[in-house]
Amino acid sequence: MDMRRKDRLVDDPGELRLILEECKVCRIAMMDGEGLYIVPLNFGYEYDGDKLTLYVHSAREGRKVRAFRHNAAIAFEMDTGHELVEGNMACQTSYRYKSIIGNGSIHELDDNTEKASALNAMMEHLTGQTFEFNDKMVSAVAVFRIDVSQFSGKRRI
Template sequence: MKMRRKDREVTEIKELMKIIEQCKICRIAMQDQDGLYLVPVNFGYLYINNQLVLYFHSAKEGRKINALKENSEICFEMDCEHSLITGDVACQYGYSFKSIIGNGRVAFVHDVEEKKIAMFELMKHQTGQNFSFDENMVDCVAVLKIIVHQFTGKDHH
């Protein structure tokens, strides 16, 4: 992914991970027979061996599940640190933020142990707390992961 404004691009992996850590909602864009579909989801993540994986959970049925079964390729976006930039005239106004944009492939997680890890990472990211999950708890939801192909970061301050 190429970024037009190189002066705003974040390239250091430590800084990219800081942005991801601050973001609590990830928007996932997909396509089905009815067209484009965008949904916000809470997420957790792991970054291991230069591979970013995002985890989220869902009801076991619905448009999102059907769309991802049809076409697992997605793009995603998350953002944080929002602040109004003011000026003397309208054209000087703007908005500061940090963001991550990327694409990848969604895979349904069926392995019980991986589902437990995914839910642990999701809850740790969202709450800062460690939770444990048993098989019955993770069986109640669909657990999905985004295997990220590529992503970029932006800091507009």
């Protein structure tokens, strides 16, 4: 991804993992027949330093789910570490943050074992715990995997 402010680039896998850990909401942008659409979702992830996979869940129906099923191309953004930096003049005022943005393709999971694993990735990320999911529980929700094709981190500290 092209970034104008190279001094704010985060490309160290360890630092990217820390940003992922701090972020609890991922905004996913998609396109459907009505136009552009963006939703904030809690997420889970797998990251090995080279490959990033995100997981989200949803009700089984609705605009978001229809859009995911119609067009797999998505963009995403997550951010954390927000802090105002005050200056004496407006142009000296700034904001601290850490963020990750990227693109990928979203795919609905059909296998209950895969769905349970994805839900546990989410629960572990959000709560630090894993849970038991039975078939009835995983069948009640739609679970999606985002195969991230490219992403970058950015920070202002």
